[in-house]
Amino acid sequence: MVxxxxxxxxxxxxxxxxxxxxxxxxxGNDFIIEDLDEEHILVKExxxxxxxxxxxxxxxxxxxxxxxxxSEA
Amino acid sequence: MSASSSQALxxxxxxxxxxxxxxxxxxxxVLAIFRCMLPxxxxxxVMGMLYMPTPFAAVDLEAWFRPxxxxxxxKALAVLEQxxxxxxxxxxxxxxxxxxxxxxxxxxxxxxxxxxxxxxxGVPSSIPDPNRVTIxxxxxxxxxxxxxxxxxxxxxxxxxxxANQLGNAVGEGTKALLKAGDFIRISNGRVSITxxxxxxxxxxxxxxxxxxxxxxxxxxxxxxxxxTDVLSFLFMLGSLELGQDYTTSTLSPTQLQMLEDLSxxxxxxxxxxDARTFYPTRLAVTLTSDTGALSTSDPLKSSPVGSSRPNANxxxxxVETNYRLYAYTSSLLQIAVLxxxxxxxxxxxxxxxxxxxxxxxxxxxxxxxxxxxIVAYLTAHxxxxxxxxxxxxxxxxxxxxxxxxxxxxxxxxxxxxxxxxFNSETEYRDVLSYAESLGVLQWKNDSKRLFxxxxxxxxxxxxxxxxxxx
Numbered sequence: 001m002v003x004x005x006x007x008x009x010x011x012x013x014x015x016x017x018x019x020x021x022x023x024x025x026x027x028g029n030d031f032i033i034e035d036l037d038e039e040h041i042l043v044k045e046x047x048x049x050x051x052x053x054x055x056x057x058x059x060x061x062x063x064x065x066x067x068x069x070x071s072e073a
Numbered sequence: 074m075s076a077s078s079s080q081a082l083x084x085x086x087x088x089x090x091x092x093x094x095x096x097x098x099x100x101x102x103v104l105a106i107f108r109c110m111l112p113x114x115x116x117x118x119v120m121g122m123l124y125m126p127t128p129f130a131a132v133d134l135e136a137w138f139r140p141x142x143x144x145x146x147x148k149a150l151a152v153l154e155q156x157x158x159x160x161x162x163x164x165x166x167x168x169x170x171x172x173x174x175x176x177x178x179x180x181x182x183x184x185x186x187x188x189x190x191x192x193x194x195g196v197p198s199s200i201p202d203p204n205r206v207t208i209x210x211x212x213x214x215x216x217x218x219x220x221x222x223x224x225x226x227x228x229x230x231x232x233x234x235x236a237n238q239l240g241n242a243v244g245e246g247t248k249a250l251l252k253a254g255d256f257i258r259i260s261n262g263r264v265s266i267t268x269x270x271x272x273x274x275x276x277x278x279x280x281x282x283x284x285x286x287x288x289x290x291x292x293x294x295x296x297x298x299x300x301t302d303v304l305s306f307l308f309m310l311g312s313l314e315l316g317q318d319y320t321t322s323t324l325s326p327t328q329l330q331m332l333e334d335l336s337x338x339x340x341x342x343x344x345x346x347d348a349r350t351f352y353p354t355r356l357a358v359t360l361t362s363d364t365g366a367l368s369t370s371d372p373l374k375s376s377p378v379g380s381s382r383p384n385a386n387x388x389x390x391x392v393e394t395n396y397r398l399y400a401y402t403s404s405l406l407q408i409a410v411l412x413x414x415x416x417x418x419x420x421x422x423x424x425x426x427x428x429x430x431x432x433x434x435x436x437x438x439x440x441x442x443x444x445x446x447i448v449a450y451l452t453a454h455x456x457x458x459x460x461x462x463x464x465x466x467x468x469x470x471x472x473x474x475x476x477x478x479x480x481x482x483x484x485x486x487x488x489x490x491x492x493x494x495f496n497s498e499t500e501y502r503d504v505l506s507y508a509e510s511l512g513v514l515q516w517k518n519d520s521k522r523l524f525x526x527x528x529x530x531x532x533x534x535x536x537x538x539x540x541x542x543x
Contacts, residue, residue, distance in 0.1 A: 001494060001496070002492060002493070002494060002495055002496075002500070002504065002536055003492070003493050003494045004490040004491070004492055004529050004532075004533065005490060005491045005493065006489075006490055007488075007489075007490070007491060008486050008487065008488045008489075009486065009487045009488075009489060009491070009515055009516055009525045010484050010485070010486050011484065011485040011486075011487075011516070012483055012484040012485065013483065016483045016484060020484075033491075034491065036491075036516070036518060036521075036523065036525075037518055040516055040525075042491050042525075043486075045488055048486055048488075052484065052486075055483070055484065059483070
């Protein structure tokens with residue numbers, strides 16, 4: 001029998017996916033429904049905003065960006 | 074089918090059958106849906122079937138198409154069935170055939186032949202109006218009302234000083250509607266625009282009108298209005314003539330109530346609240362036309378919502394390869410929109426200038442504007458000088474805007490349904506190709522027999538039918 005599962009398809013790089021899996025495993029697998037392939041995962045629709053936010057803060061921690069020096073003329 | 078009417082189509086498709094049946098009682102509605110909602114192939118099918126006395130065998134219909142047109146055929150039929158225009162049935166010999174729903178066929182015939190006494194195309198007022206208004210007046214009225222709404226949304230977000238003052242020109246009802254549609258958020262008396270609101274502002278006028286009206290439709294039941302009444306009135310408006318006054322005496326109470334709201338949007342004009350006539354404006358008469366709000370060669374008609382929608386040869390934006398941007402405009406609305414994603418530095422009487430920076434772009438992305446939208450806006454309003462080159466915008470700039478967006482946004486998300494656990498490869502292939510032909514397929518994995526769709530209604534219908542056939 002064919003099944004339809006409601007959720008949000010997330011497409012990202014392999015590196016980003018690794019980070020998402022990391023967030024998921026550290027939070028009791030509360031976000032991800034299914035790991036689809038190297039670049040796709042299925043996430044609970046209600047959790048996607050929270051997941052994105054955690055990814056943002058994780059990236060901020062790990063990748064220190066040089067402050068952009070805007071030269072205005 | 075234009076982008077704007079496809080929005081309305083999406084909405085229509087989700088209505089239940091009873092609503093469709095009621096809607097199709099009005100010839101004007103049927104004609105409007107037929108003319109601008111249906112894909113071309115669906116139109117051809119409906120036209121072919123309109124005067125057929127007997128059901129149309131599926132085999133015969135298939136004979137109309139080349140074998141490689143299967144995808145288009147299924148898509149057209151899916152739309153027609155979803156809208157309850159065409160019904161499919163099986164006879165005793167298990168032969169599939171199609172018929173048009175009676176109500177739809179009757180109304181479409183009436184619309185085409187001009188028969189019947191339905192009065193659904195509006196009744197022109199028989200008493201001459203002492204305060205008759207001209208077409209240029211109506212254009213101006215529609216433009217200022219609509220721009221006020223847009224400026225109310227954008228202006229207060231970017232913090233222009235006189236935004237509040239302009240906000241007062243926007244009625245409470247309209248504000249509530251914008252809020253209900255999640256286009257704006259109001260906190261502590263301060264208005265800020267949302268992601269949906271940005272998409273709304275950057276759309277073309279016709280699509281904007283439909284977006285707002287769809288929110289209106291969704292909230293109609295709460296205001297004690299019947300959805301069908303509201304919809305048929307909108308479709309009727311689309312078939313009226315600009316500059317003509319129409320009597321209100323044939324309208325239902327719901328529609329009278331609507332007139333008030335619609336005149337706040339600038340879609341219709343009434344000289345006073347209890348006037349016995351109303352005038353449709355450009356926004357109304359283009360509701361159900363493909364041409365959009367900027368159409369026709371008539372110079373009077375070519376400036377619909379004037380400064381916010383300059384047509385292609387009236388573009389005003391120059392972008393240089395060093396990311397500097399110059400915009401020849403004095404319209405506050407345009408300046409406000411530009412300042413959503415540009416770092417504006419100087420303003421002259423007829424010119425603003427600034428720069429596209431990483432900061433300004435990422436800020437816009439955070440607010441929910443996509444790089445595609447920014448590029449589309451800049452392209453659509455490129456200055457004639459810019460239009461001499463192909464593409465209009467310097468590729469370095471467009472690429473950079475995309476890269477800036479990509480830096481902030483590392484994941485791409487689509488909401489929908491994952492289809493899994495297919496019994497056999499054939500079943501998987503079959504449903505997959507159906508999903509593909511509907512254009513809802515987002516991702517697939519053949520080895521795991523999985524695929525992802527952004528809409529599931531038609532697929533589940535298809536699966537049910539399949540099951541009943543076996």
